[in-house]
Amino acid sequence: MDKIRIHGGHELSGSIKISGSKNSALPILAATLLTREECCIRRVPDLSDTNYMVQILAHLGAHVERASGNVAVTAEKINSVAPYDVVRRMRASVCVIGPLLGRCKEATVSLPGGCVIGDRPIDLHLKGFEALGAAVRVENGDVRVFAPKLTGAIINLRGKFGPTVLGTDNVMMASVLAEGTTVIEGAAQEPEVVDLANFLIKMGAKIEGAGTRRLIIEGVKELHGAEHDIIPDRIEAGTFLVAGAIAGKGVTLKRVDPEHVQSVTNALTSCGYKIDFRADEISVSPNGATTPLEISTEPYPGFPTDMQAQMCALLSTTDGISVITENIFPQRYMHVAELKRMGANVDLEGPTAVIKGVDQLHGAPVMASDLRASAALVLAGLKAEGVTEVSRVYHIDRGYEHLDEKLRDLGAEIERVQA
Ligand code: EPU
Secondary structure: EEEEEEEEEEEEEEEEEOOOHHHHHHHHHHHHOOOEEHHHHHHHOOOOOHHHHHHHHOOOOOOOEEEEEEEEEEEEOOOOOEOOOOOOOOOHHHHHHHHHHHHEEEEEEEEEOOOOOOOOHHHHHHHHHHHOOOOEEEEOEEEEEEEOOEEEEEEOOOOOOEOOHHHHHHHHHHHHOOOOOEEEOOOOOHHHHHHHHHHHOOOOOEEEHHHHEEEEOOOOOOOOOOEEEEEEEEHHHHHHHHHHHEEEEEEEEEEEEEEHHHHHHHHHHHHHHHHEEEEEEEEEEEEEEOOOEEEEEEEEOOOOOOHEEEEEEEEHHHOEEEEOOOOOOOOOOHHHHHHHHOOEEEEEEEEEEEOOOOOOOOOOOEOOOOHHHHHHHHHHHHHHHEEEEOOHHHHHHOOOOOOHHHHHHHOEEEEEOEE
């Protein structure tokens, strides 16, 4: 299993290009199951998660060709069963249920297993399918949904932790081929949901309200093939903004949507960094003294939970006392114990982390526990004195395209080593 070794203390500068969004690409690839015609998806990031999705589509009977960021899918004849072996590696595989239900009027998909970032139920997805007229059974670790026909309905998808991103995607994908009008209240507003809606609209779906809390979907008889460019990954962009802040003297990100990362750039500005915007570029550079922050994770456009761990790394070396409250996945703090091994001073009180900035972090062997936690450890390693070795790098490969190469391009001393 590979490790990432970082010799900390090198200043980062220069520019890198942000890849296509993982969390857009996954449901959009799943949406290609909704038509028998060919779909071409461009700027699909080269990640293990997108590879898993390609494998799932192929297992379901689709013909898939992948070449340098372009994925062509023709799902002419498909079956609707995705067993545990095929879906277990990735929680996001649940987003094939909606398109399978829409197209085949049935789906049997194994339930994904546990997840270190907390309990991740899919009750809201299932509630949405039921509202469209599907029967739902959960037996022997599989979820089975079936309906002679799907009928539009008014569905509220807001749960106790707010809206659900993949739940909104799933119910939207099931409803585009339902009879009549579906209204999804409490919909997720994330840019990835908007990207999926835009792709579905290109396929012939009738969807209004993407990017707001209410989606109105008028069912159509069938969808056709379409081409689509995936939006830039706002979490990869946020991660590199924090890299630029924690260890940079001037780092520029290219091909980024500034609006999608506004909560992160606002946080960095409040912390004391200089942020410059130019069309689809953002630069971050030091600007004198930094100040501690108070942040709460919220659904979009609030501060993303997927940036909480990285921010925790930055605030660990920011003078003063910072406070982070995690409102989406209250237990998403696996990185804290590892950051502490590097000298960070963080106390957890339920969903809140109280971070007392230290002068210096120290390199240490640390263990990645999930995707964003791993990114936080790499960021901490860039700043730390000495050598940091992050093991279980496969977590990083799930969601960051060539993270080590991009950081090396910016001047980091970072290498991938075989353990
Ligand atoms: N929730 C329920 N019931 C449901 C679904 C969700 O109670 O049926 C709860 C969750 O437990 C959580 C909250 O609702 O407390 C929000 O979860 P959501 O459903 O929005 O998460 P998701 O759609 O499964 C996506 C991203 C995650 C990201 C979250 C929140 C993808 C593939 N995954 O997950 O990304 O953290 O939205 O923004 O889009 C990552 O990329 O590292 C990652 C974990």
